[in-house]
Amino acid sequence: MSNQTTGRFMPTGWDESVIEDIDGEGETKNGTYYPSRGVTTAKVIFDYTGDIAGTGVATYLFAYRDSKAGHADIIGYERFTGTIDGQEGSSVFRHTGSYADGAVSAHVEVLPGLGTDGLADLTGAADVSMAGAPPEGGYEFTLTRD
Template sequence: MTRTHATSGTFNVASWEENVIIDIDGDGTEINGVTYPTRGFSRADTAYTYAGDIEGNGTVAYLISYNKGFAPVAGFELFEGSIDGHDGSLVFQHVGDHDAEAVRATLHIVEGMGTGGLAGMKGEATIELAGHSDNGYDIALSYDL
């Protein structure tokens, strides 16, 4: 679907707290105090900060699966801030996957959850987190308002 407006910005991971819910094999790997199951899933409570034409803060609850190769990721994010000068809040539904190289996701705006100038916004964004970045990660949003 083609959207009327397109905008972009960057986001940074302000915090990430991840805890294993299910470790199928019981042989996860610990990295920097976080256990990652070989097969299973975890919950990550995450905070993002946004800059550019998308400016504000996001609070995300992710469910992350772990498996060799392809592994799906799902979550919901409350975004509070401004998009192209429209102030308010909205909810993104994250649907994506990850592998050893990167996390990729499409963020769908959940209709009926917005407030203020973002109340009627419809659309979707794409993100990819590949490796560590001190400069943030790109986000591209296509939307109707």
């Protein structure tokens, strides 16, 4: 495998629900309630294409500090199953990031010891961002291996 591999990803499923609503205030967008201050959980499904191809299933925690202003801290774990540079298997990614003004920025790290088959020894990280409508083919994901 080379040091960097690039693919594209697209969220294809999103199910978010409130764990804690601190003030009992918030707003509903597209049928989902977001507390002004509180904690939610979301299960998100990603489809990957390119030299990183497969499916990721992520579970996130969002800590909203002010949903009307659009600010949240994000942590989560994603199990990716598919191929990276032709190596087939699965691995787990840890996401840490933030949501601000309609855009998500996150650092994604491969967690050692949780990979299988051809991805058992995979290491590395990626920085991703999602803003606005998805571009043609999805958002870019470039994995840089250690």
